[in-house]
Amino acid sequence: MSNYKTNPKFNRKAIQVGAAQQLVANKVKLIETEQVRIEDVHGRIIAQDIIAPHPYPFFRRSGMDGYAVRSADISTASSDQKVQLAIIDEIPCGYSSQKEIVEGTAARIMTGAEVPFGADAVVMLEATELCEVEGKPYVVFKRPTTQGANITPVGLEVSEGDLLVKKGALITAGVISVLATFGIHQVPVFRKPQVGIFATGTELLGIEEELEPGKIRNSNSYMLQSLVREAGGEPHLLGAIVDELELAEQKLKEALSTYDVVITTGGVSVGDYDIMGDLVRQDEVEMLFNKVTMRPGSVTTAAFIQNKLLFALSGNPGACFVGFELFVRPALQLMQASERPYLQRWTAFLGSDFSKVNNFTRFVRGKVEIKNGQVFAHPAKVDESSAMVTIKDSDCLIIIPPDKKGLQAGDAVEILKLDR
Known part of the structure; x- marks a missing residue:
């Protein structure tokens, strides 16, 4: 021996x-690193900073269905003094109007469509009425609006040159949405x-x-x-x-x-x-x-x-x-420059007594429960090193420091949250 x-x-x-x-x-x-098509990158880690090649939105965008107007044209509108504007265009999504909104005119516009040149506000459809004057369509306003109302300006979310995704980020559905929005279909990943x-x-x-x-x-x-x-x-x-x-x-x-x-x-x-x-x-x-x-x-x-x-x-x-x-x-x-290579460390309350003592730090398999807005961690009933079945029910490791005489339910502990 x-x-x-x-x-x-x-x-x-x-x-x-x-x-x-x-x-x-x-x-x-x-x-x-390698280049991977966007439909195959979920769960991968991005290998370089991704910079916005253009602003977003790329054009002035209508926030609702309604009418694109010059706010000055309806500044005096009221129930007693209605204002009528000639409808000179109808702008669905994906269509860029070639007509300028000048004094006395308006354009019907859909949510998400590009606001035409000359307009500085969009009035919601429900706040308007339709009428005809000499056989031509007009829209009627009963109240004024403010400059910029219901218009999403160019670059509200992202300016050209902004950092979109940082190197080392895990590619999730939200990241994929951003990449697709900016036309990045071949993605650099580790x-x-x-x-x-x-x-x-x-x-x-x-x-x-x-x-x-x-x-x-x-x-x-x-x-x-x-x-x-x-x-x-x-x-x-x-x-x-x-x-x-x-x-x-x-x-x-x-x-x-x-x-x-x-x-x-x-x-x-x-x-x-x-x-x-x-x-x-x-x-x-x-x-x-x-x-x-x-x-x-x-x-x-x-x-x-x-x-x-x-x-x-x-x-x-x-x-x-x-x-x-x-x-x-x-x-x-x-190896993939992950932003978060180590398990997240949380503070929680122990969900039940833990009486085992040891001269080494113990990492106890456990289950997280959110109760009344507080985090509780419940130790697995069987936590021997040879125990196998409790692995499937664990979503955290409860850190039990050495030189302790056991911990009581309700004691504050640190846990490592398992990524599942």
Whole structure:
């Protein structure tokens, strides 16, 4: 059996989560960019600042159905002294009038249509009447209007040269609306980081295999596949590696030469058969960290090999999940210059007592509830590192600091909001 004092596998130096995240960030390099058609960019991260090529609105726009007029022409209008203006045009959306509104004239106009030259106000349809004078159509006004009324001026929302979308922004429906409005149909985005995913351990079965004594199905790989997609990456399942150092090393080198990031799950604890703990201590490997002051997942490991990041996550589902959210997700986001690479930190009230104490910071899976305008975070009933089912019901990680005697319901806590 291995000896605790002589085997370096058992002598790990634990570092704080923030320090570990910074070590990863220091190794991240921006990924290449590509042009993608607008219909395919939802969920991608924009790769450069997008500047407005023209003002918006591009023309003076009517805010309602009505009549385009010169406000001076109806300044004296009242119920007792009605003003009549000759209707010289009808302007639907998409049509630019060639007629100028001069003294004594008006034009019928639709919502969103371009206001004709000479007009400085639009009067709503309901405030007017129609009549005929010598067989010609006239519009009647019973009250005055103000200059600029119901007209959206050029550049009200955006001036030419304004910043439309900042580099690193996540492309959502609102961003796509802006891009389309300005005719940006080929969008510069960061290439999706290609992520290789391995599982290690002779105890693993394929998900289609029947259960055997002492065996478990390889569920972590599929969870990681989904998490990688949520983080903006492109996952590649590479199967399982048995606990043989030479075979693991060969497969890992092949993956590192092919993919931008490699994740393994399992094989990082301190047992004699935990292969990743041995592999990341080899001479050509730059170890970033192999222990973090957190629960679950204290043995989460990161290394830099062949100028690529390798993350060796715990084989326990809960610990694997937390390790990904704290370290892998930010790395994939930073590779794309994301504006928000780390999980958002909120303040909440603890929804129920939490009595577990630990000398490491604990990241407890939980569920957010908004009640009477306040945020409550309810810890999962089962939060062991090996617990799997509670992952699906969690939308936050509740931060439980070390050296606590337990927390009571109603205590203020910080949470990390999971992006779902």
